[in-house]
Amino acid sequence: MELRVRATKSYGEFRLSADFEATGSRLGIFGESGSGKSTLVNMLAGLVRPDGGEILLDGEPLFDSTRRVNIPPERRRIALVFQHPHLFPHLSVRKNLLYGYHRCASGHRRISLDDLVEVLRIGHLLERGVNNLSGGEKQRVALGRAVLSNPRLLLMDEPLSALDDTLRFQIIPYLRGVCERFGIPYLFISHSLVEMRLMTDRVIVFEQGRQTAETDADKLARLRMGTNPVGYINLMRLTDPQPHGSLWSYEWGGMRLYLTASPGEGGLLFELSSKDMILFKKHPEAISARNLLHCTVADLFTVGNKAGLELVCQGNRLVAEIAGEAARELEIREGSEVFAAVKASAFRRLY
Amino acid sequence: MISFTPADIDAIRLSAKVAVAATLVSLPFGFAAAYVMSYYSFRGKVLLEVLLNLPLTLPPVLIGYLLLLSLGKKGWLGQYLDAAGIRIIFTWYAAMIASAVVGFPLLVRSIRIGMESIDERLIQASRTLGARWYDTLFTVILPLSFRGVIAGSSLMFGRSLGEFGATIIVAGNIPGVTQTMPLAIYEYASSPGGERMALALCLVAIVLSLAVLFLHEFLGSRLGRRD
The missing domain is CATH 3.40.50.300 (P-loop containing nucleotide triphosphate hydrolases)
Structure with missing residues (x-):
């Protein structure tokens, strides 16, 4: 057309x-x-x-x-x-x-x-x-x-x-x-x-x-990540739900994620806000968040006083945001390796 | 026991005939007028609006007189009708035209209320789905404004049953020819000893009016229940 x-x-x-x-x-x-x-x-x-x-x-x-x-x-x-x-x-x-x-x-x-x-x-x-x-x-x-x-x-x-x-x-x-x-x-x-x-x-x-x-x-x-009150929304299609203790485990492009959300009826499309991730330069030994993803920074972009990071973890892409100051302190640049912590309750099911 | 004379029976029959005919003849024109007033904007719309509502405010006697002037043998319309051998004045056609003119604003108003309550998006949807304007008119606007059409028709029918002022001037009061119920009641009421017959005819008029109103309510609720 x-x-x-x-x-x-x-x-x-x-x-x-x-x-x-x-x-x-x-x-x-x-x-x-x-x-x-x-x-x-x-x-x-x-x-x-x-x-x-x-x-x-x-x-x-x-x-x-x-x-x-x-x-x-x-x-x-x-x-x-x-x-x-x-x-x-x-x-x-x-x-x-x-x-x-x-x-x-x-x-x-x-x-x-x-x-x-x-x-x-x-x-x-x-x-x-x-x-x-x-x-x-x-x-x-x-x-x-x-x-x-x-x-x-x-x-x-x-x-x-x-x-x-x-x-x-x-x-x-x-x-x-x-x-x-x-x-x-x-x-x-x-x-x-x-x-x-x-x-x-x-x-x-x-x-x-x-x-x-x-x-x-x-x-x-x-x-619009900088001005949007909910940040950037990562849309994630998950598969193969399995019960895992009190949580649910899903497959996401070759890796498994742990969520509080149950699969229910319909498709398995979830959203994860760029604001709901915490980045670590080194592996934190003990952490309450149920998901710790080892990622490489593929792209770094600035929106206002925030830094947006495109992360690649086992071929999957995610966008996270941190304060510009934090990015400088952690010396994050393209190719840096980081650990992204995501709480099991941070994922919201769309349908 | 009251027994009606043949002239009374004729008056009842004629009243019903005039009211039915006036309503049926006016309907297409009333629907067209309501459609134009609801969906088109043009220069002179206000003037047309005033003209359409004028019979509502003018005394019926005056309307009858104007009709007499225009439809009479020497009237601007009457002369052509006369030349064609058509006579309107002092026939039941004149009574029908008088009723139609007097009741027309009521008919148009009711249909317009029905049309203006239709969501514009429904009309737009029908157009984008390939319907031409007349297709939309008959498949969307007419069915959805049907309650307005029913309401307008019953109002018009009721108004026609009671029409007096314009009718007596333009159709006269000839028993068996142009004498409708209101005219017969008037005649009985103004002649000595006619009160009983006047009241009896009043009763018939009330029954007829009630029947029309009940029919209107019945049709209205039937349409309202559709889902």
Whole structure:
């Protein structure tokens, strides 16, 4: 997917001025609320008419003020997943899902109801009304409805921000899975760095109505480590849970970690904040933390008065942060060997 | 025991016929007006808003008189109708038009309330899923504003049953032809010894109104229960 946007839109004091080109199938737009993300989404979908400029998708103009082109939303083949599901309350789940499918030209119908229902696991809901579904079920149906319209681009405008944390990370595999399975490129809009890292390859950062950077989500998270109150979030996919006394032991890329968190249902994605690690220059003989990782410093970067360290332990990568002063005192530089201590309770399970 | 004369029966039948016809004829126009007022902004919208609500504030007698002037043989519209051999004044059509004009603002208001309560995102979702505006109108807006349509129709029907001022001017009070229930009640009430019959017709009017209101509530709760 190739997107070219050069468009402006003013609402009173606020002015959105977008000018970017993006290629790829997993794109992100990152920005705080009020940065103009939603206006941009509405312009792409054809729901808001830009004041001027042009929008091209795969070389085809969707909007061009000089050539007076403005393709209406129903002919753009750009589907939208909103923050809230916005399912049609008078239709059943099946009819909601098929709303876009029936309106899609038969030549474009690549995805069938049966395949989609299987991927989203909503087969048992088909004949139900939509008002009694749970939040997660509703959002899955909303996603399915958008996907079944067989779009050439899927816009997801903060699709997870109305859900609680547990539900949010339960939905992410569906969002990714369905788009990967059916090969639908998407533009994922969010103000959450973790969601960006799980969903996108490239990220365009929006601030006060204009894009300020184009980067990848991981670089962005490192850059924001200094100002983010939770630091940098290490996302760790663990496997093979085994009970270990009162704790649980998990495999992480050839080594074992000890956690208080039990495996439970679902995937085993955990987060570990860069703030929750203590570094030692030498092996501390006795320590209460249950995990002591022998690591090599692969990269050292400065964010404000903090030092960020990219650590490699048996091929696994972790980001830790320490005060700049501490880094100088310990004489940490690229290639230094350190021991990272992590408490068993510092890991938080995402899903 | 009260026994109605054939003219009374005609008046009851005519009232029902006028109210049904006025409601049915107004519905598409009322729905279109509500749609335009809810979803479009244009120059002169305020003026249209005022015009749509005008019959609500004008005395019905005045509306009847204006209709008489425009639909009469020499009226701006009446002359063409006359040339085409169509006569409206002093027929039941005139009673229907009078009711339709007087009740129109009530119909539009109720449908508008229904339409404006629809979440805009639902309409946007339908458009991005490939529905053209008229497709969205019939598959999303109409079903979701249906309660407003039912409410507006029952209000309009009720208002038409009671229409008096405009009807008497533009349709007259001809028993068996244009005499509706309110006109018959008026005639009984203003003639000596007619009180009993006036009251009997009042009773019929009350029963009819109650039936409409109950039907409205029933349909409203049926739609409200849908999930």
